[in-house]
Amino acid sequence: MAFPNTRVKVNVVSKPKERSFLELKRIITLIVGIALMAGVYFILPANQTDSARVMLAFLVLSVFYWTFEPIPIGLTAVILLVLMLVFHVVTTDVVYSGFASPAVFLIIGGMMLAKGVNDTTLTKRIAYLFLSKWGGTAKGLLASILIIPQIQSFFIPAAAVRATLMLPIATMSLDTIGEKAKGNLEKMILLAVAFGGTVSGTAVMTAAIGNILTVELLKEFVGIKITYIQWFTYTFPIWLILIPVVWFTLLKRFPLTEQEKHFPHVKEELEHKLEELGKLNIQEKKCLAILLMIVALWFTESLHGLHPSVPALIGVVLMALPGIGCTKWDNLVKINFDTVMLMGVTLSLGYAFNKSGAAKLVGDSLSADWILYFFHSPVVAVIAVLLITHILHLAVANVSTAVVTLIPIFIGLSTKAGADPVLICLTASIACLHGYILVVEATPNIIVHSSGRIKQKEFLIPGLLLTFLMSAVVLLTAVTWWNWIGLL
Known part of the structure; x- marks a missing residue:
């Protein structure tokens, strides 16, 4: 005793x-x-x-x-x-102006939509559908874990929520596999949840806070408005290429034996779970209809002129209305208020950075001829911005902070050098989003690491490889696609 x-x-x-x-x-x-x-x-x-x-x-x-x-x-x-x-x-109006930005209401609406979707079994159904078809092999399971968040990104505008929804599905699959999932397979699948969540924020403007901040700061500083469809047009080649790049990199980094590559019982288990869900229920149908309407309104922004926050809020209203909606208002309002505060204050910081003269001070300090030289050539500018942003992002882990720090500086430098601020800021925003090396660089990394089943050292080598490959993909897109559509 x-x-x-x-x-x-x-x-x-x-x-x-x-x-x-x-x-x-x-x-x-x-x-x-x-x-x-x-x-x-x-x-x-x-x-x-x-x-x-x-x-x-x-x-x-x-x-x-x-x-x-x-x-x-x-x-x-x-x-x-x-x-x-x-x-x-700055004046009180400027300090509070970040919270008056429609971007804040887009984030609020996005988080409420995610709550509404999560109150139905729609997300589980999509996951089980993919995994029941391709989850019987390592390659198929990895591909499913990477692709599902790409679909979710169109109607769940928060990488943290997408990763949170995917993690239990991934761990359930690994637990069902059993002993075969104790080594490289587990590392590969968990990193796929993290990296897939990050990649899913690339092409959909509303799918990452950094994207929204960049668009708002460009509008505030230089009066350039980027629509939902424009962002998608600029970035979808990067997004489409990066999905197979991540898949191939993880397969090569974590080699498996022949015995570890096949687990048909997982496919059977997930087929059984899909059968248990039965046919689409009325709540799922309502939710799906509302989500499709929102995405359609986002893609047709140039026709109706509604800011992306408006369709999001319309969707929130419809989800909560009796008879029409798929959830209750009490559930929708249970969102993370820290994210709302972070979004509002980072926007206020960006506006105050400009109005106070701090942006001009930094711009003047960095306006040496040798620095401006990098911005005279669009291709060299893209390389320089990628390098600078990746290095700074290692020190400034928070994506919102990195964006609100860099974008005003890059706008000032591009203006002085006569470069296109959209090209420079788009490149910086994409580089800020894709944090693979450190756990703290991206919210999906943090969520996966919090499971206790993977360590920081497992992120390092694949993270370095993907950071290099991602930069190469952006550069390739710049000299081809961006050049063809007139952005470069």
Whole structure:
């Protein structure tokens, strides 16, 4: 009896110690962030406007806190909002303007739509349908895990939600496979959930926050509006090529024995699960009809002129209406408010970065002839932007922060060099989205890593390979497709 009591005593002592250490670590990180903010303010030339220096200091603080997360991202967002208001870097209207952006309501609508879809069995049905057909082999299972989120991206505008929906389906498949899934197969399939979720945000403008931020910042800074169909037109070759590239890379990186490549019992199990679901029920039919209507409105934006947020909100209303909808309003409003705060504040940061003069200050600092030289040639500019963005993204893990930091700078540089800001910003946005190397670079990576079944080291080599291959695909698309349609 003494041994169990001793063990309990050790656990009780160790947990407070662990909590104290983590608390101390968070406090130190908070202090370091404040020191960095102060350092940036005092290092910047005194002949610059005070508002520009303060705004740059706040931007550094936001990058640091959102990267290391000593406090929740939503709390960091509110702190930055308060700082901008208290120090009057720009007018109150500008500080709050991020929350008035239709992009915020697109994110809200997107998250509510995802909740509505998840309240039906439609997503499970799509997953079981693919896996019951191709889930009996390693190649087929991998392809299914990669393709399903690409379909979801048209009606679930959040990579985190897509990855969250895919992870249990992937782990269920691996658990059904049994002993064969304890090595390379498990790593390959789990990385497919992460990387497939990331790739799924490429071509659909509403499928990634970074895309939406880029579009909004281009509209705010240079008055260029990119529609849903335009974004799709620019990026769909990259998206289509990257799906088989990821599939092939993971197969080669995690070789399997002949015995590990076939597991027909998984196909049978998923066929059984699909049979259990039966025919499409009335809730699924309603949900599917609403989703198809939303996607149709997104694709025809150039005809009716409605911002993508409007069809999303229409879909939310229809999903909640009695007799028409497929879920209850009480379920739809249970969304992650941290994401809403993050979106609103990052947009406000971008607007304040421009209005305060901070963007001009950074642009002037980087306007050396040798830097502007890279932007004179469109092809060289694409290579330079890809390289700069990938390097910065390793340091600034949060995609929203990376986008809101880089896009205003690249807009300024492209304007001074006479380059097309759409070309430059589109390239930067795509590079920000595709974070494969570190767990913290993309939300799908974080979600998969949180399962406890895969480690950071498993991301490293395939992540490096895919970062290089993704850059090559973007460059190839630039010199061919973008050149043909007049973007390059």
